Amino acid sequence: MEPPLRWVIDVRRLAAIDLWGLHGRPLRRRLITLEFALGIVLPMVLGSVCLTARAPFTRVIGAWLVGIALNYVPLAFHAFRLSRRGALEAELAGVDARSELRRYSRRQFVIAIPLALLVMSFLRPPRP
Template sequence: MYGTQGTRRRRLIILAEFLVGVVAMVTLGSWLLASSDGLGGRAIGLWFIGAGLNYAPLSGYAIKLMRPGALDAELAGVDVGRELGRYTVLQLWVFVPLSLVVFDLRDALSRRRARTTPR
């Protein structure tokens, strides 16, 4: 969401991309799943649904980072140039159906455990 300048316009475009990704890919996948007679068409439909659902946690994070100062606070002390290269590769996980959903659930459970564990 930051890129090289972190403008509000860039954040809005990325948020729109994520929201459209969820709706369009899940809709297309559902249509393929419902209208296909063969196993191949249904498999592609399931892939579209799973990959589209990956955009849901991304949308949630994008919404959280839209608050004034939230993105800057998240990036405090981070070498943005170095991290851009790393995340360019990591974004390929969006193509693995439900992977980002699973990662998000795992992180949420870890945070919940950390809050409830006595110190």
Template sequence: MNVRRLAAVDMYGTRGTRRRRLIILAEFLIGVVAMVTLGSWLLASSSGLGDRAFGLWFIGAGLNYAPLSAYAIMLMRPGALDAELAGVDVGRELRRYTVLQLWVFVPLSLVVFDLHDALTRRRARA
């Protein structure tokens, strides 16, 4: 899965309005801060194993929003989102990535996908 493309398609939606871009950027940034903060609080204040596991899940799921946030910030530059989606069937990609967004609930999955993609690109250039 291409995490950058996921962020781009999510930011564009069906019409690519500036308002949607700002809302999605805010969602990603708030997701990182709120979920990691809540997870850290649960981890620190809980004595039970279940509560601590839930806190770890929140932290891991919240960290999935970090690469999405980074890409969203990059894609906010004028013309960046349009360049990323040039030649892409946005409607088809939107349907595909709507299902793939569920990976955000699997702790650290998007972080791993993004690292894998970065390593693959790096090897291809070498």
């Protein structure tokens, strides 16, 4: 049996609780899904532009932005999968949304660490 990886975030649960919020309103779901999609596109474009610069520091910033954009890929993937009718409700069945939201709000800083969520999405075994 593997030891638990306490530092690993369940990316699917993070996306689900972010989509749900406190009340699970449809407008919030659409806005968060849009946020995840724009979280891929905007930093990827800006990072790509920065990577073409001559200044080394600007290239470092560009690489960091591309890494941030790649963090949003698993979030957007799960957001689209959870957008099917009843999928989000099934994912959060029996979960105290308020405490989960509090817990994951404190852990969202890892989005600023390039590739962190992308790697964590592979460390957690997929659930049905």
